[in-house]
Amino acid sequence: MSCFAQPNPAAAFKALIQTHSQGLRLRFRPDQSVSSLLTAKSRFTDGLLKCCWQHFLGVKNHALALIATGGYGRTELFPHSDVDILIIASPADKELFQEQLANFSRFLWDIGLKPGQSVHSIDECLEAAGDDQTIFTSLLEMRLITGNAELFRSLKTQLSTRQLWPSEQFLPVKIAEQEHRYSKFHETAYNLEPNIKEGPGGLRDLQVIAWVFKRHYHAASLNELIKYGYLPKSEYHSFITAKQILWRLRFALHLLTNRSEDRLLFDYQRELAAWFGYLDQDQQPDVESFMQFYYKTVVDIERLNEMLLQLLNEKLISxxxxxxxxxxxxxxxxxxxxxxxxxxxxxxxxxxxxxxxxxxxxxxxxxxxxxxxxxxxxxxxxxxxxxxxxxxxxxxxxxxxxxxxxxxxxxxxxxxxxxxxxxxxLPDFANIVARMQYDLFHIYTVDEHTLFLIRNLRRFSLDKHSKELPFCNKIFLLIPKPEILYIAALFHDIAKGRGGDHSQLGATIAERFCFQHDLPTHDIKLVTWLVRNHLLMSMTAQRKDISNPQIIHSFALQVGSIEYLNHLYLLTVADIRATSPSLWNSWKDSLLRELYIATHNALHRGLHNPMARSERISDNTREARQELLKLGISTTSIDQSWRHLSEDYFLRYSADEIAWHTIAIAASAETELPLVLLRPQTQRSSAEIFVYTHNQPGIFSTCTATLDQLGLTILDARIITTADQYVLNSFQVLQQSGQPIKDLFQEIHIASSLRQALLSKRVNRHPRNLHKQSRQARHFPIPTRITFLDDPYQRHTIIELITTDRAGLLSTIGQAFSELDVQLHDAKITTIGSRAEDMFYITDQQGQQIGDADKQLQIQERILELLHNDA
Structure with missing residues (x-):
């Protein structure tokens, strides 16, 4: 290389590197081995380093040795892999050549090589390797690039003869290191954005085998696994084939991202699927088939890794x-x-x-x-x-x-x-093995999600986990046959990917299994009912007003018995927690527990004797008044505060909430409205923000926009407008992290910001903490769907909105309602990953249902228009 003869050597080297990289890109074929490309990249880098070494440290200087370590030492250099090098020098030579070494290193950075470089004497290398097995591991695969060959041989010999990290020590630390690495990926290779290098079944699993084997046998090649009886030829071939597949994927990832990227992120999966030839009938990349191919590869590697480490442990240690x-x-x-x-x-x-x-x-x-x-x-x-x-x-x-x-x-x-x-x-289970669920809330494949669900159910039964969810632990003790739950869990998603309603199809498959296994008729009915209805409880809790006795009675009718309720509750909690750790929070915990208790009470009372609406109102009113009188609030003040309130209010709020509101309303004059209260911890483990003021257009839109821009997640909204035009709105919120609000200053800031926005009728357009759409959400656009549903109680018109969750979504809906003189009475907010499934209960300004098709179409078109403008 004559780059140093050029007027600008750094630019010349950069051009040379660029040309070589382009050549590798042109030679890459996804269906062909990349071994020769990895070697070519390594040898090209050798040439660069030799040229630079000779320029900065002299052609005849053999006082130092330049050594490749790690993956570069194995000549497995991917397009953007780290270039790890070690320079061996005596303490005196380190001092003598300090300036030349600094210039050498600086130039490598200037030309974009970004080396991982260290300069040590042999003694320092040995000491560091003895103290840290990761350093020792990197030296196992060192290779001389240029310089003093005697220094290199001396280090290599002493690493061996000094018996640093003998096999009986090296193998256990490598196994422990692997276990720690697995824990970072939830002990599964089936993450939807897997790391093909570090994840379970990834390239690192293969390297662990190579390191341990080479350490003990000083083997030049893994082909000697056959010689020493660890693998038959067929399994060795599988071992190498799997490695080649991951090499090709990693090489492609580096080319695609133009950086050292080892994660199969959603951003790249479609393009890689197309690159590797996975196209469906519509000529769109079939991501699911591509990822299923990947998962089956890494599971094979994980299995081989397990076998080989066990065999090595037997032969080397036991x-x-x-x-x-x-x-x-x-x-x-x-x-x-x-x-x-x-x-x-x-x-x-x-x-x-x-x-x-x-x-x-x-x-x-x-x-x-x-x-x-x-x-x-x-x-x-x-x-x-x-x-x-x-x-x-x-x-x-x-x-x-x-x-x-x-x-x-x-x-x-x-x-x-x-x-x-x-x-x-279970041949039907084979259909879900390694099947990706291409959404943002299932972070595991279907089979792995199913096994996590069973694990969660098992944890409910164990004393050592009883403090996690004590209520679930208590309910599990009432389950006479836990295997019924496990069978329902095995089959709840078994029909995913088949088209149609997977719950109905799964129930049929489960029923067939139960008959084949001679389960009693009672158990068969319970299993099939659980599979068919495994989404019922979560949907009821999140999408319906469970403070309404009619909703509870309807749900209780569907469940039918306390036995079925116990099974469904445990299955529901375990299912949500197995979907994604981020989906479960204190709000869902409290909501499901509240639904369970209310339904349990309804079933215990008897389905023939449901609690009437009037009874619920009477109970709430009486209990709230008793609590207020105990606190010293006079009957006159209570009646004055309640003069605006309708029966709907006393139905939908608990006695505790009514008392809290009443105290604040009684202490506030009309001139002090709007009244904004914040209670950081409610019975549902969320914060409640309560707004009491005179009705005016845009209140819901202003409130939701302000709360969104304050970085809060709105979980639920209750909207009440009285006959004499007072508004009582309450919002259940959590921080974006899913945690409750615990900071007093944050409480004050939220309440004052919302009150100021209501007074000014303006929302701060430059928020500090605006919700941002996640990186992954861009790859899961959810078509907006608006459906008008019948209200079984003939009180409201119900709008179901399904769309991609985004900043200001509720505010936009509120704006549409305000423009069209639509009165909002209630909102059920459900966000699953990036998918918003919201329900809005509306009437016209006279409180009548909106049944006119033209008016419904007008509402639908305006919402779609505003959402499109905000996109």
Missing amino acids: DPDQLKPIPISADFSAIGGYLEATNHEVFTENPLALLEIFLLAQQLPSLKGIRASTLRLIRKNVHRIDQAFRTSKQANRLFLEILRQPRGITHELKRMNRYGVLAAY
């Missing part, structure tokens, strides 16, 4: 005495704490052992798992789980027995899924 077989049953022994088939024909001679082995693993908690050689046998024989096997009453009893065990249910179901047994036994 005491030979611990590897003596201990008989467990006719078909299985325990070896080194792992279940081992007694011979290679176990599953051929007794296919039922494919289920028995998981039952044994549950029943013997001292066992650590299944031995690698037996895992191979399971994979080899899983085809024996055919239709005859699935209809075998012995197999059916074994499967139910697994679900009835007091421990290990989730753990063994996860294993059965990973080894292909669950999908073989």
